[in-house]
Structures are given as structure tokens and as C-alpha cells.
Amino acid sequence: MNSEQGRPPRRLRSAHSSLAAHGEPLVWLTGGALALAIAMISGLLAFIAVRGAATFWPVPLVELELADGRRVLGEVTGRERVAAVDGREAFGRTLLKTATFEVTGNHYEWFDDPGVARIVQPEWATAVERLEGGRFHGLPLRLVHGDKTVAEGAELAWREFERIQPAVRRRVREALRIDRHDRGVLQRQLRAARLGVVQADLRSGRDSVAYEAAVREEQAVTARVHERSALLDAETAQLREENAGWGFEFEAAGGEKRVLPLEQIVRAWQPNRLSTMGKLGVYLGRWWEFLTDDPREANSAGGVFPAIWGTVAMTLIMALLVAPFGMLAALYLREYASRGPVTTAVRIAINNLAGVPSIVYGAFGLGFFCYVFGAGIDEVFFRSALVADNQPTFGTGGLLWASLTLALLTLPVVIVATEEALSAVPNSMREGSYACGAGKWQTIRRIVLPRALPGIMTGLILAMARGAGEVAPLMLVGVKKLALDLPIDGTFPFVHPEREFMHLAYLIYDVGFQSPNSQAAQPMVFTITFLLVAIIALLNVAAIWLRSRLKRRYVMQQF
Amino acid sequence: MQVFTDSSPAGSQGSRAPAGDPPADRLLAVAAGREVAAEVHDRVLAETPVLEIDRFNLWYGGKQALHAITMPVPHNKVTALVGPSGCGKSTLLRSVNRLNDLVQNVRITGDMRLSGDSIYDPRMDVIELRKRMGMVFQKPNPFPMSIYENVVYALRIDGENSRAVLDEVCELSLRGAALWDEVKDRLHDSALGLSGGQQQRLCIARAIAAEPEVLLLDEPCSALDPIATGKVEDLIQELRGRYSVLIVTHNMQQASRTSDYTAFMYLGRLIEYGPTTEIFTKPILRETEAYVTGRFG
Ligand SMILES: Nc1ncnc2c1ncn2[C@@H]1O[C@H](COP(=O)(O)OP(=O)(O)OP(=O)(O)O)[C@@H](O)[C@H]1O
Ligand SMILES: [Mg+2]
Numbered sequence: 064m065n066s067e068q069g070r071p072p073r074r075l076r077s078a079h080s081s082l083a084a085h086g087e088p089l090v091w092l093t094g095g096a097l098a099l100a101i102a103m104i105s106g107l108l109a110f111i112a113v114r115g116a117a118t119f120w121p122v123p124l125v126e127l128e129l130a131d132g133r134r135v136l137g138e139v140t141g142r143e144r145v146a147a148v149d150g151r152e153a154f155g156r157t158l159l160k161t162a163t164f165e166v167t168g169n170h171y172e173w174f175d176d177p178g179v180a181r182i183v184q185p186e187w188a189t190a191v192e193r194l195e196g197g198r199f200h201g202l203p204l205r206l207v208h209g210d211k212t213v214a215e216g217a218e219l220a221w222r223e224f225e226r227i228q229p230a231v232r233r234r235v236r237e238a239l240r241i242d243r244h245d246r247g248v249l250q251r252q253l254r255a256a257r258l259g260v261v262q263a264d265l266r267s268g269r270d271s272v273a274y275e276a277a278v279r280e281e282q283a284v285t286a287r288v289h290e291r292s293a294l295l296d297a298e299t300a301q302l303r304e305e306n307a308g309w310g311f312e313f314e315a316a317g318g319e320k321r322v323l324p325l326e327q328i329v330r331a332w333q334p335n336r337l338s339t340m341g342k343l344g345v346y347l348g349r350w351w352e353f354l355t356d357d358p359r360e361a362n363s364a365g366g367v368f369p370a371i372w373g374t375v376a377m378t379l380i381m382a383l384l385v386a387p388f389g390m391l392a393a394l395y396l397r398e399y400a401s402r403g404p405v406t407t408a409v410r411i412a413i414n415n416l417a418g419v420p421s422i423v424y425g426a427f428g429l430g431f432f433c434y435v436f437g438a439g440i441d442e443v444f445f446r447s448a449l450v451a452d453n454q455p456t457f458g459t460g461g462l463l464w465a466s467l468t469l470a471l472l473t474l475p476v477v478i479v480a481t482e483e484a485l486s487a488v489p490n491s492m493r494e495g496s497y498a499c500g501a502g503k504w505q506t507i508r509r510i511v512l513p514r515a516l517p518g519i520m521t522g523l524i525l526a527m528a529r530g531a532g533e534v535a536p537l538m539l540v541g542v543k544k545l546a547l548d549l550p551i552d553g554t555f556p557f558v559h560p561e562r563e564f565m566h567l568a569y570l571i572y573d574v575g576f577q578s579p580n581s582q583a584a585q586p587m588v589f590t591i592t593f594l595l596v597a598i599i600a601l602l603n604v605a606a607i608w609l610r611s612r613l614k615r616r617y618v619m620q621q622f
Numbered sequence: 623m624q625v626f627t628d629s630s631p632a633g634s635q636g637s638r639a640p641a642g643d644p645p646a647d648r649l650l651a652v653a654a655g656r657e658v659a660a661e662v663h664d665r666v667l668a669e670t671p672v673l674e675i676d677r678f679n680l681w682y683g684g685k686q687a688l689h690a691i692t693m694p695v696p697h698n699k700v701t702a703l704v705g706p707s708g709c710g711k712s713t714l715l716r717s718v719n720r721l722n723d724l725v726q727n728v729r730i731t732g733d734m735r736l737s738g739d740s741i742y743d744p745r746m747d748v749i750e751l752r753k754r755m756g757m758v759f760q761k762p763n764p765f766p767m768s769i770y771e772n773v774v775y776a777l778r779i780d781g782e783n784s785r786a787v788l789d790e791v792c793e794l795s796l797r798g799a800a801l802w803d804e805v806k807d808r809l810h811d812s813a814l815g816l817s818g819g820q821q822q823r824l825c826i827a828r829a830i831a832a833e834p835e836v837l838l839l840d841e842p843c844s845a846l847d848p849i850a851t852g853k854v855e856d857l858i859q860e861l862r863g864r865y866s867v868l869i870v871t872h873n874m875q876q877a878s879r880t881s882d883y884t885a886f887m888y889l890g891r892l893i894e895y896g897p898t899t900e901i902f903t904k905p906i907l908r909e910t911e912a913y914v915t916g917r918f919g
Contacts, residue, residue, distance in 0.1 A: 402726070491763040494721055498838075499776040499828065500753030509779070514766045616812060617766035 108596065115593025118586040119349035121334040121342045124188035124200060126316055127159065127174055128181040135172070136188055136200040136316035137161040145175070160583075162190070162198035166315040170197060171582050184335045187217040189313065191323060191331040194235075194359060197583065199323060201313030207322060209308040224311055224331070231306050231325045238302040241295050243357070243547060249288045249295075256284035262447035353590065357547050362574050363584040367591060372549055373462070373542070373564035374598060378531045380466035380560075381473065385530075386523055388470065389477030390512075396478070397485040398507055410482075417475035425536025428468030433459055433540060437561075456561050460541030462550045463560035468540045469533060473526035480522020484515035513617045520610040524603050531599045534568045542569045544577075567595040649909050652889050660692065661906045663896030666883055669696035672866040673718065673836055678732035680710075680717060682725070687713045689890045690732070695836070700858060700867040702877040702898065704914070705887035711870040712760075714887070715838050718868065719755045720748050737835060753780065756829030757838040761845055762821035764813035764828075769805050772813045772824055776832040791831050799827035800857050819850025826857060830865065837861065839869040843876065855880050874914055878902045886910050 122138040129135070141158035155176045161167045191199040206214040206223045214223035256277075263277035309325035329352075332345045356366025400406045437457035441449055445456040457463075488511050496506040543563040550562045571591050578584040652658050671694035680688040687710050695701050703711045713722065720741065722728045734741040741751060753776065765772050773795050774788045782788065792809065796802040801823040805816070813824055822842060829837060839858075843851040858880045861867055871877050877884055878898055885895040886905075894901065894910040905911045 491761055495763040498719055498757035500749055501779045502749050505779045510765050
């Protein structure tokens, strides 16, 4: 490099002179921000996963002998230190899940270390999960049938119990199924026939042929239902009969003896005797019940199957509704609408919609979908139900309305993402298509949409994640604390989108904050949260897999 | 010979022309915004035109990009458009199949005729019009679908679904674009997996699949390496005599090798238009000579 006379050659400054030029601080800043975000998110997820997954693991049962001679048996669920206060020394204390409410009068209790004389793990200590009344902790004494003792002593009684229990449990479940589902079906048949009469009355008057036919039909159905009902009665009576009399006598920690009816026992295990494999068996068994069973005891025990069903069904229906709707809207905005202040205003409005509190959507869904739309449907198609028992069908919250409300809620996300994806389609592709003589719609359908699909999927994934975790609007438009009738079942017309349903996110709120026994429900809250996150993750993984396949097909680039 | 010269003298010396060269008077006049008529050789006018461009003006917003272009494009001949960057070659090409309709704020006057049909007639169906032409762009733009579907795209959108017809057209077009041997075993793979040169030949196959009356090529080789360029040039040679080709190129050798006629444009105006041999050996205007020999532009 040459220099003009009298001026020294221009030198590059030392590489170290400018930190900003190298961007070192920026690397640290951006990296740090990312690390912080990851740490917070993974910390939260790990917390949920650990707490949620641990709930069902059998924990040893310990017996505390207190200084005052009292004895208690339970699971250690927490420890803390109490600070020294005026003269008193600091000490530790233990939170014990004592269960056995009828004996201890408590589900949980704190025990100060100084007051504990002795700690042992009785080999035969048994945890019993019951249909009602919560957990029972005790030592097995004997198995009885009526007045007769079938097996005496912990070992024999336990062995006999393990032999008999599955059959008892099966009968209990069968009776429960009959009560809950079969009888429900009969009730619905009866109602349908009754409504048929009202319908015929409304439509053609009392002295018409149709009315007579409906009345005859109702009588026939009633007769049939009574007959079937009697059969079911006999069946359940038989099942209960077979189970009756069986009992398992336990000795609670205080020495008090209790006979637990076998039909009340869901499951029993002896954590202090179990091998790791045995514990795993109990663990998986409890998970299985959790995933496949109906809830009991105000949702704080049993399973959450209806809620899983409701969550997945609602999310999928929502996705099915929002995807085409959002795509069409975005297509119009990006491909057809002429650019101008109006389009810009619409775009800004859509972005703002994403910031409207979700409860507002819930209120809108209730006011519009349920009370206007649903009520209109009821007026036209389900008038008889309105007249006969003043009961709305579509005019109240339900799966369909909830899905629609959430579709509306997630619409901005999908529109924005779709617009983004559409504008990312290279113009050269569009022009190539037009140059081949394709029309606008042909170009959009054959070139633009396939190419934009992966981007649209991204929007859908975000929408699904947001929709599946939403609680507030759902409370208004159809989610219930308990709704065991699934929206798809064997009664005509098989799909019942008007039915109320359960939802995991609402269950978290309900179990966590509305439960009378919140301490006992707390582990359940973690497990439900864990499950919800897992389900959303699963849905997302499926969508991402689909997206990557689409990407390979439509967006591969040549370098 | 039509000669409409602008008699007013322009600046004395073309500043960019090397010393000792004749001044590029006409180009300076154009740059000064004066009307300058084109030199069109008689032999061009003697040909039967497939496309007649008739006093065509085009504005992008307030900026005029084409000035009164009048230019017949001969039937079944290769016509090259040359000129410095930004002179409006692509604009002219895109006006022929009315792709400029898609650009906002474009205004035109004048007309073009394809085999006698007015292209800018309001009653003209643009889609039907575009079906009569094929276009290849500067950058390969294969569609996100299989090779096969890319080639038969024009037929598909025209409603042709007969497997036999499509298969035949696909093979013929790919052979025509000298791509058949390379892709015949993977016709149903994604077209996006082809190399850049293969993609460009695929685009040519796609453009000739519907047997267009005019083939518009906008710098088809600018993204290709010399070997692929050679293949595309060979291809143009093959198309010669069967298709009417209008090709934009920056490569003078390519223009002289592949075309029958050459048009030189400058700042949105047609300057000289004649048989390629004459344009490259003894053009009427010194300005043209300066450009094609690389001394200007
Ligand atoms: N969409 C547009 N809006 C406004 N001006 C445009 C547009 N497209 C092209 N122009 C202008 O029109 C003129 C001609 O452009 P054109 O692309 O036709 O040039 P070209 O001869 O093809 O150049 P190159 O050889 O670089 O491709 C240029 O001045 C360009 O800036
Ligand atoms: Mg160009």
C-alpha cells in the first residue's frame, strides 16, 4: 500500500484495541441470556418431572415411637429445621403422612425430633389404598370372611389376600362399570324416548298418529329399560354378594384394630418388604390406574383418564378448526388483499388480538357460541329437551364450544405464522408458476401452500401448545370438575360434541386449589402437571416430526 | 434501412470510451433524455415475426423503464437481447408474457402482438396468453415437487391427467433439455435435490413442455458453470428452427454463438437491431460496436 508524500501509511489498529469489533461482549451477553432462559425452563421442567414422577413410587413406612408413648406409622414426606427461639435450641422435625384418618384424625402430622424416642421400619407395615376414606397404614392381622377367620398372622393373611384380591377387585370394577356406564345408557334411552313424545307433541299435536306412535315407543322403551335395569340390579347384587363378608383386619400403629372390607381395597403394598422390582411393579400399577381410570375422592385419587381424553380431543379439534380457518385468513391477507392502510390495520388488529386476556375469549365463547349459537341450535333441533326438562343441549358449555373458543384464541398465532411462512416463499417460484400459465389459485395450491406448509405447522405447534395449557376460558365454556361420560361412546349418535368434559389443566387448578385436603392432593397436582406437559410435548413432537418430513420434501435447498 | 438520427450534437467525448475512440454520441443523447430512434436492419424486417413489439413504453411508478420499443421478433429464430445492466432487458421480456402485471404501480402504453393477437388487449386472457409462452429465469426456480411433476406442470394445470400423455411429454421435454439421461431413474424424486445446472435445464424442460410459441430466456446461464452453460447453449442450438427464442444475455460470445439476431438496448431504448453476424462484425452504429467488443458498458 503506498502513501502520499508527507503522510504516514495508514495502519490498521491492533486487533485487541476494539473489543466491540470482535463482538466478544455480545457473545457473552447473548450466550448468557440463552443460558439463563434454558436454566429457568429446564429447572421448572425438571422440578415438575421429578415431583410428578415420584408420586407413585412406594416409600418406606416408618414407625415413630414418641416420648409420650404414642406410636404412629407413615411415610416421611418432608423435613425442616426450626430455628432457635429464646433459650430453646434449634431442632429438626419431620412431616409424616400418617393417613389412617379414622384412627389418627389427621392425614399429615409434624413430629419434632426431640419428641421422638425410637424409629423403626416394621417389616410387615402395609399401605392400603381404599375407594373411600383415603390411605390406611397398619400391620396385617388376619383375613376374615363373615365370622370365619380365613388366614391368621401377617404372612399367611397377606398371602391369602394377594390370592383373593384380584378377583374381588375385578368384581368391584365390574359393578362400578355397570352403575356408572350401563345405567347411564339406560337413563339416556329413557330420556330420548320421553323427548320423542314431547317432540311429537310439539310437531303434530296430541291427537296425531305420530304422537301415538311416540307414546307407544316410550312405553316399549320404558318396559325394556325396566327389564334391563332389573337384570343389571341382579348382576350387581350378585357381584356385591360375592364380595361381601371378605375383610382384612389390620392393627393401626396405636394398637387399634380395624377390619377393612376387601371390596374397599384398591391396592395394598408393603414397602418395607418390597424388592426394587416389586416397587417398580407397584409404581407401574399405580401409573396405569392413574392413566386409565376414572377419578375418585374429589379427583384427588384414582385416575384422570377422562381428563386425558378431554385434553387430547379438545386440542386436536381445536387444531383442526384453527388450521384451515387461520390459513384461509392469512392467505387472503398475504395473497389477495391489496397492500394498503386497511390491510395494515387488519394486521395490527390481529396482532393485538393475541394480547387479549384469555378469559375474555371464554366470556365471548359463552356469550356467543353457547348462548346465541348453541341456543339457536337448541331452538331448532332440540326443542323437546328445552320444553320437557328445560335443559339446554348445545346451549351450554361443551367440547365443541370449548374447542371453538380456543381456536379463536389461537387464531392470531396461526395467522401470523402462516403469513410469515407465505411471505417466505420465494417470489421466483410464484413467477415461475404464473409463467407456466397457472392461475392465482393454482399457484397458491400447488406451489405456495406446499412450500409454506412447514412454516404453517410451526404456527400450529405454537397454537396447540398455547391452547392445551389454557384454563381460564375453559371454565366458562364446558370444562367440568367431573364428567365421566366421554364425548364419544356407544350411544347414538356416538359423537357428542355438546357434552361437558374434563381437562388436565383445569384439574390442576381444581385438585390443587379447590380440594378440601390440599396436602394430600399436592403430589397429584405435580403428577397431573407432569402428564399435561408430557402430552403437550408428545403432540408437539408429532407435529415437529411431520414438519421435518414436509421440510425435506418442499424446502430443501441447493447450495 | 430506417435511420432516424438525432441530429443535435451531444457532448464531444464519451467519458467512458477509451481515448482515440469515436464518441458514443447517440448513447450520450439517450442519457440526456433525448429521443433517439433505433437502427433496425432490413433483414430483420424481412423475416416473418412471431412477436411484434409496437411502440411499447413502461413505467415503474414515475420512472420510465422502457421507451417506445418497436421490435419484431422473427419466427423460429433465436433473438438475443444485449445491453448494459439495468437497461430494461428483463423488463421487456417480462412484459411479453405480462409478468409485470404482478408488479405494483406498473403502467404501460403501446402494444405487443403474438401471432397477430394483441397481448395487452383488455379482453386477452392472461392465463391463456402465458400458456402460449415458456419462460426461464435467471436463477433456477424448480417447484417444490418431483422432477416429473415439474416438467408436466403446465399440462397439469391445464387439466391434462392422462398418464400416457404426461409420460411422453415428460420424456420428450427432458430429452429436449438434455437432462433425460441424468434423471430418468429418479423422475419421482424431489426436483430440489438436483444440482444448480440440472435445475436450470429442468426449468427449460418445463418451459418447452407445453410447446410454446415463444420461449423467453432471461440470462439462463448466469448461475451456471461453463460445462452446464455449454449444455444449455447446445440446447438452444437444438431449439433453433423449432422454437422462436428471445434470450437475454450478458455474454457476447454466447449471443454471437447462439443467436440469429441481436438487439442492443441502452437505458430502456432499442439502439440497434440486426442479424447477429452483422451486429458483431459490421454494425451500423459505432456505439454498438463499442459495446459488443467490450469497449463500453
Ligand atoms: N419492480 C421494479 N420497480 C421499480 N423499478 C424497477 C423494477 N424492476 C426493474 N426496475 C428498474 O427498471 C430498470 C430496468 O430493469 P431490468 O431488470 O429490466 O434491467 P436488466 O436489463 O434486466 O438488467 P440486468 O442485466 O442487470 O438484469 C432498472 O433501472 C431497474 O432499476
Ligand atoms: Mg435482468
